[in-house]
Amino acid sequence: MINRTFSIITLFVLFAATSLTAQEESPKDMNAQIIKGKGFISYPSYSGSPFLNTKFLKGEIEFLDGTKVKNIGLRYSSYRDEIIYFNDYLSAQIVVDKISLKAFSLNDINGTKRIFRRQNYDGFLTGERYFEVLSDGRISLLAYRKVDLETCDPSYSKLGLAYKQSYSYYIFAPDKGYAILKLNRNSLLSKFDKPNQKLVRKVLRKNGVMITDEASFVLAWNLIKENEIPVNF
Amino acid sequence: MKRRIIILLLLFVASSGKAQDKAHFSLFTDRDIYTSGETLLLKVFVPEGEQSGIVNIDLINTKGKIITGMSKKIIDHQADGFIDLPDSLSTGCYLLCTSTKINSSVTVKELYICNRFTGLPESNVALQSKETNYLVEKRDTSFQIEGLNKNYSTREKVSLSLHLPSEFLSQLDENLFVSVAETAPGYNSRTFFKSVTPGTNRIIEKEGVVLDGIVSDVITGKPFKNGTVFLSIPDTIPRFKYYITGNDGHFKFQLDNYFGKLQIVIQGFDREEKRFLKVVFNNRDSLTSVVPAFEKWSVTPELRKYTEDNTEATNFRKIFNRQELAVVTTPTAKPDDYPFYGLPTEVVDPQLFIELPNFTEISRELLPGVKFRTYNRKSSLQVFNPAQHNYFIDQPLVLLDGIPIRDLNIIKDLGSKEIDRIEICRDERYYGYLNFHGVVAIYTTKADFTRIAESDDVIKLKSDGIQPDVSLNIPKEQPLNEMDLRKVLLWKPSLKPDNTIKFDFETSDIRGSFKLIIKGKTRDGSIIYKEQTFDVN
Numbered sequence: 001m002i003n004r005t006f007s008i009i010t011l012f013v014l015f016a017a018t019s020l021t022a023q024e025e026s027p028k029d030m031n032a033q034i035i036k037g038k039g040f041i042s043y044p045s046y047s048g049s050p051f052l053n054t055k056f057l058k059g060e061i062e063f064l065d066g067t068k069v070k071n072i073g074l075r076y077s078s079y080r081d082e083i084i085y086f087n088d089y090l091s092a093q094i095v096v097d098k099i100s101l102k103a104f105s106l107n108d109i110n111g112t113k114r115i116f117r118r119q120n121y122d123g124f125l126t127g128e129r130y131f132e133v134l135s136d137g138r139i140s141l142l143a144y145r146k147v148d149l150e151t152c153d154p155s156y157s158k159l160g161l162a163y164k165q166s167y168s169y170y171i172f173a174p175d176k177g178y179a180i181l182k183l184n185r186n187s188l189l190s191k192f193d194k195p196n197q198k199l200v201r202k203v204l205r206k207n208g209v210m211i212t213d214e215a216s217f218v219l220a221w222n223l224i225k226e227n228e229i230p231v232n233f
Numbered sequence: 234m235k236r237r238i239i240i241l242l243l244l245f246v247a248s249s250g251k252a253q254d255k256a257h258f259s260l261f262t263d264r265d266i267y268t269s270g271e272t273l274l275l276k277v278f279v280p281e282g283e284q285s286g287i288v289n290i291d292l293i294n295t296k297g298k299i300i301t302g303m304s305k306k307i308i309d310h311q312a313d314g315f316i317d318l319p320d321s322l323s324t325g326c327y328l329l330c331t332s333t334k335i336n337s338s339v340t341v342k343e344l345y346i347c348n349r350f351t352g353l354p355e356s357n358v359a360l361q362s363k364e365t366n367y368l369v370e371k372r373d374t375s376f377q378i379e380g381l382n383k384n385y386s387t388r389e390k391v392s393l394s395l396h397l398p399s400e401f402l403s404q405l406d407e408n409l410f411v412s413v414a415e416t417a418p419g420y421n422s423r424t425f426f427k428s429v430t431p432g433t434n435r436i437i438e439k440e441g442v443v444l445d446g447i448v449s450d451v452i453t454g455k456p457f458k459n460g461t462v463f464l465s466i467p468d469t470i471p472r473f474k475y476y477i478t479g480n481d482g483h484f485k486f487q488l489d490n491y492f493g494k495l496q497i498v499i500q501g502f503d504r505e506e507k508r509f510l511k512v513v514f515n516n517r518d519s520l521t522s523v524v525p526a527f528e529k530w531s532v533t534p535e536l537r538k539y540t541e542d543n544t545e546a547t548n549f550r551k552i553f554n555r556q557e558l559a560v561v562t563t564p565t566a567k568p569d570d571y572p573f574y575g576l577p578t579e580v581v582d583p584q585l586f587i588e589l590p591n592f593t594e595i596s597r598e599l600l601p602g603v604k605f606r607t608y609n610r611k612s613s614l615q616v617f618n619p620a621q622h623n624y625f626i627d628q629p630l631v632l633l634d635g636i637p638i639r640d641l642n643i644i645k646d647l648g649s650k651e652i653d654r655i656e657i658c659r660d661e662r663y664y665g666y667l668n669f670h671g672v673v674a675i676y677t678t679k680a681d682f683t684r685i686a687e688s689d690d691v692i693k694l695k696s697d698g699i700q701p702d703v704s705l706n707i708p709k710e711q712p713l714n715e716m717d718l719r720k721v722l723l724w725k726p727s728l729k730p731d732n733t734i735k736f737d738f739e740t741s742d743i744r745g746s747f748k749l750i751i752k753g754k755t756r757d758g759s760i761i762y763k764e765q766t767f768d769v770n
Contacts, residue, residue: 032665033475036575039661041620064570087663094663099571 031069032087035061036100040084040093043077047156048163050079052106052145056086059106061096074106076116078147079163081130083116098128117142123178131170134218139231141181141221143214144168169217171233179233185211188220191233199229256280257426258288258331258340259368259760261752263414263721265422266540268349268547269322272557274705276313276410276726277305277331277340278754285333287438287699288312292344293328295360297521300327303700304442310754311407313726314700315558324348326360330523332429334438339523340368342424345417347540349547357532364425364525370752373761375401381749384768387742388717395734395751404755405730413723413738416748416766417540419533427523436485441699445485446514448478448501451689456482460510461667463500463637466491467682471635471674473573475667477504491698498636498685499692511689539745546718546743555718558703573664574630574672577656583649592647595655602659603673605641612641616671619659629671630662634682643684644675653678707739717741723749740769 043050056073061083073086082095083104098118105115116130131142145167152162169181171191181187188211189197209220259278267273277288291302301319305312324347332339343362347353379394436443448460459477462484466472476484501510581599589595596605602617604624614631615624631638638644658672687693705724711717719741728734730753747769752762
């Protein structure tokens with residue numbers, strides 16, 4: 001008898017729980033209600049990927065007024081420099097209006113949070129761009145994750161066109177603007193005065209850092225930042 | 234033993250009395266008697282722990298009907314503002330009620346308002362509340378007012394110093410409120426507390442006013458699930474919000490940081506366009522539960538004379554358009570950099586071209602990629618989708634002065650002369666959970682949206698956002714040949730306490746008895762005050 005009563009109560013509780021969830025049918029994320037954008041139109045299919053992340057990754061966007069929308073599916077189009085958001089309710093891919101955003105971030109498959117900031121670029125091809133913040137501070141280290149559509153050997157792509165990475169790296173200070181960098185030791189050293197170059201070399205040598213790729217460049221930059229070696233640009 | 238019990242009982246009563254004070258709003262006004270058409274100034278101390286960020290103040294009549302009101306942001310547990318008393322108010326007793334949407338306690342202050350056209354009734358009979366649960370204030374003797382005489386002449390400058398001992402300052406919880414205003418002889422209004430049952434859908438107003446209501450099916454009358462409710466505020470850049478209803482058909486809009494008077498249009502749509510909906514706006518129009526029992530009292534001859542003079546002064550100020558208040562802070566509008574429907578692909582000003590008689594002609598001649606046709610009295614509109622190289626099958630979002638419209642017959646007669654500009658978005662646009670197959674936004678020269686008629690699913694309403702901050706409008710130099718009929722000489726609703734506070738004011742041309750009132754709230758929640766009367770001859 002006790003067992004029967006227990007099972008009835010369990011069933012009743014389960015029923016109540018399911019009926020409660022059934023009520024939650026309308027979209028309730030109030031902040032997501034203000035995402036403005038236009039429908040995503042697929043890019044022509046060529047070799048290579050026009051996206052930074054081919055699959056939608058969980059991330060957050062921040063509007064100009066500081067409002068944040070968290071835990072939404074995002075994909076960054078390196079080709080168009082656009083952020084695409086997947087609206088579950090409408091099952092639609094939406095290109096979020098760049099003008100409305102301040103920043104966005106993506107959590108990549110390794111769980112690393114990649115932060116992108118919208119900034120006005122005043123160099124060649126001026127305009128609003130999304131820069132990935134590799135290292136933040138008074139002087140930030142930024143990456144512009146651009147993918148270009150370039151001609152290629154027809155053996156590589158039938159149509160003779162392919163999406164190719166053309167990333168650029170900058171150091172940026174609000175009062176000084178942008179200075180372009182290449183991922184090598186000489187380019188890094190060129191941003192320091194002669195006496196400070198020695199210091200930079202010493203720090204890199206002491207920590208065994210060899211600049212060979214983006215990761216080692218960011219590591220070197222962070223070490224310089226830690227040692228407070230003044231940058232001259 | 235008996236004595237111990239009595240002491241314990243007394244202690245309990247005392248502590249419960251304090252607790253009661255703490256939980257209530259404290260409401261003060263510049264005066265107790267007003268003339269219709271005047272401006273009432275008010276100050277509210279909000280109890281500790283109040284969750285709401287907005288305090289609502291309503292003026293109701295003796296039957297509980299809400300006449301007018303205002304909403305103000307609570308900053309540091311206090312708020313101050315004003316209410317413009319309508320000219321149409323009949324002479325009698327009125328109640329000023331202070332509460333928030335979630336608080337179950339209402340603080341009520343009774344006022345006597347005299348109609349400036351009809352004056353006091355011949356019978357001299359008036360009503361006054363019989364309420365006993367009223368606000369008790371403690372007179373404080375520790376602080377001193379220096380420089381206030383018993384008598385002043387008209388237009389005399391008065392300089393005062395207020396000395397507050399350090400012990401007193403340490404007790405104070407919030408800013409002080411100081412006022413100098415004319416007093417009415419033989420009338421003392423009371424402030425009392427009433428308990429109310431807040432509604433079932435209690436919404437906390439944090440940064441702005443909340444508008445809510447229910448959408449129901451016109452035929453069945455049942456609450457409508459999955460209905461879309463639009464809220465539009467017409468402006469140069471129209472403001473727009475929407476809500477998708479749940480099972481209960483309830484909708485709510487938080488108008489965060491919307492200030493001043495707002496013209497609002499609320500519309501209800503069935504997303505599948507199968508049903509017609511009825512929008513019922515949850516407009517609180519009465520507060521009957523706070524109305525106390527009344528008793529009669531007779532207006533004294535002195536009070537009759539006072540109200541007659543008061544009416545005359547108000548009429549004078551009205552005729553010569555004397556502004557009682559000046560807006561001190563112009564609140565920043567909500568940052569809307571571009572319309573909710575996106576940056577337009579094209580903006581067309583029809584007045585730059587040859588005059589066209591109707592919208593069909595305008596679309597044909599001036600709007601590339603927009604197809605507007607009327608067959609058998611039914612109009613249709615389509616926007617060209619460049620991505621698909623074809624027209625969108627579905628109707629785009631059509632806005633008239635920022636208000637979405639579905640019946641295109643409203644715009645078919647619009648000619649070039651009546652249109653200021655047309656904005657077109659040719660993309661498939663998204664705004665949160667809404668999807669538009671292109672956008673055509675028409676802005677008329679009149680911008681009065683009279684073409685949109687009210688119906689079951691369309692409500693037009695004038696609502697109040699948060700009231701902006703104001704200060705008393707005291708003219709720097711009043712010419713001698715112009716009467717200065719200010720009844721409030723000083724109004725400092727939020728004065729930062731200090732050991733010595735100095736302030737100046739000038740008496741007006743009104744002769745009579747004036748009262749300087751200083752009030753503050755202590756950390757234990759009680760109200761302390763000091764007042765001093767002087768005459769202007």
